[in-house]
Amino acid sequence: MRKLLPFTLALSFFISLSIRAPSAAIANSAQNNSTDAAERLAQRALSTTAMIDDLQELCDRIGGRPTGSQTCERAVDWGAARFRAAGIQNVKVETYTVPSLWLPVAAEGACVSPEPFPIRVVATPYSPSTPQNRPLVTRLVDAGDGTAQDFARLGARARGAIALVHAPEMKTLDDLFAEYFKNLPMLAAARKAHVAALLLQSSRPRGLLYRHPMSVVGKTIDIPVGLVSREHASRLARLAVRGNVTVRLNLINRIGSAYQARNVIAEIRGSERPDEIVLIGAHLDSWELGTGAQDNGVNSATVIDIARGIKQLGLTPRRTIRFALFTGEEQGMFGSAGYVKSHAAELDRHVAMVTYDIGSGRTNGFFLNGREELRRVVEEAMGAVPSLRLTQNPIDGIDGTDNYDFLLSGVPNLVANQDGAPYLPDYHAESDVFDMVDQTEAKRNAAIASVLVWGLAERAERPAPRQTRAEVERLLRETHLDDQMKAFGQWDDWVKRRRGVNR
Known part of the structure; x- marks a missing residue:
């Protein structure tokens, strides 16, 4: 900063005294008007x-x-x-x-055996349809939390199967973000295991279903993914402990450029x-x-x-x-x-x-x-x-x-x-x-x-x-x-x- 000469400084001070009162009044008036408007x-x-x-x-x-x-x-x-x-x-x-365009058209699922019952399911955004827009009927495997270790544990049993992935109940915003953060590594592990499709357990109780996007960059993924009600997922998991389970999954989505x-x-x-x-x-x-x-x-x-x-x-x-x-x-x-x-x-x-x-x-x-x-x-x-x-x-x-x-x-x-x-x-x-x-x-x-x-x-x-x-x-x-x-x-x-x- 340059130094002011004494005369310049005095003049500056005098001018500031001359204009300060009306300027302050104008500023205060504007502030008051703005406050009143707010x-x-x-x-x-x-x-x-x-x-x-x-x-x-x-x-x-x-x-x-x-x-x-x-x-x-x-x-x-x-x-x-x-x-x-x-x-x-x-x-x-x-x-x-x-x-790219992604819109849901229809979703349906069922346990075929050992005990037939319908399951509540929706497609996850950016999931492809099941092959040829037709139902996929195959065995269910329990993939735990959907980690690479979980899929590796399944070994050859995962190939061609529908893998059920569990989710903790969502209670906080951190839980919600954790649900999103697992998507990419889970998909990579599922792809490596050559599963036919994924069924994700809803993180919300009482049969509540929701859209859980598998991509936030506008790209359709390469594995059909459905979200199944929390209670139906638990029932399927209990049945899988006792023996072989066969499920039917049909996802039809409209996908475009x-x-x-x-x-x-x-x-x-x-x-x-x-x-x-x-x-x-x-x-x-x-x-x-x-x-x-x-x-x-x-x-x-x-x-x-x-x-x-x-x-x-x-x-x-x-x-x-x-x-x-x-x-x-x-x-x-x-x-x-x-x-x-x-x-x-x-x-x-x-x-x-x-x-x-x-x-x-x-x-x-x-x-x-x-x-x-x-x-x-x-x-x-x-x-x-x-x-x-x-x-x-x-x-x-x-x-x-x-x-x-x-x-x-x-x-x-x-x-x-x-x-x-x-x-x-x-x-x-x-x-x-x-x-x-x-x-x-x-x-x-x-x-x-x-x-x-x-x-x-x-x-x-x-x-x-x-x-x-x-x-x-x-x-x-x-x-x-x-x-x-x-x-x-x-x-x-x-x-x-x-x-x-x-x-």
Whole structure:
């Protein structure tokens, strides 16, 4: 820093005294106006039923929404229409590419001998159909936990058999991730053992079935895989201890090449810094066993309602607020990846990205995704409404939802840190329906999201700079996201620069 001459210093001090009072008054006035707006947004979100009405319509009239299905296409049109009905003029639908199509058609299973009985089974996403779309009838072998050692123990008995793989009961988010992490090594071991198919035991009791994707990179695997109810799996295992068991498995799935899917993008243009963008998004697609209420219809309805609230209250943010309803999330976050690719030239102008994806679970804070500088940003934004102040803002990085490609591209990003207990039992399951949504917590979440997004749009400085590739690489290591990406089979896309910042 250069030294100031005494006269210059004195003059500078005099000028600062002359302008400080009115500048401070203007700043305080702007802050007060912003705080008042945040309070009004929160109060409206807590008192309105519009969001719940939207959610009920989405779930009950459209239902489950796998990307590539007609119901997902209807949901996209519905989302665009709801934004327009909320008074948002700048609404568009953007296309992107999904690497391959996978949709379930039919699934059926049975124990043939020693005791005939039907078994409840569904196909796992990205499983192929059983050969020639016909039932596979063969012996069952118990492959324990599905490890390489378990398959090696079976030896020649595994060849041509249907292997039953056990699962511990899921009770926590860590249990859920453990269920995903075992996929790649289990498939490798099953492939080496030359099994004909896999039957995975449901990790949830009382006959509950769900979609458990075997790939998050959009590639169909080479072994038919079904998910069987927990109780039926246990019965089959007990029978296998006593002697030979023969089962029938029939999986019919619609599998296709790359295709075009759509996101809904809406925005409220900023008044002072319209070129700077705060984006809040949620994924609109879901699996179809239920109606996609918790995952993730409630948060899609929240995104629409935030836009509705800003328009209803006649507010204009300092920065542009962009609202995204992504699809393709369940297949591998392809909708948000498509957005990042299409908007690559303007990512420097994205000052923050926020996403919600854990149903109506209470928001306790936001995952900072390795960006410690965002802690103060969140605290300042939420300080506008003390009754909604948050206390759990972990530094952890999150993979598996729509912040992923923004994180890899260096854009400051936040993921809602929600209570997972009400969400986990219904995740991807038949039970993910409107009735399971906690409407009170959903409204509170909408209030929090409204206040946060408004605060990000109104703050004087950008929340944080965009990171370079080297900085993102360091963040991945420090948060151990690199390990998760490797376990999910995503690391190759980063290394080969198919996803992520390249500067």
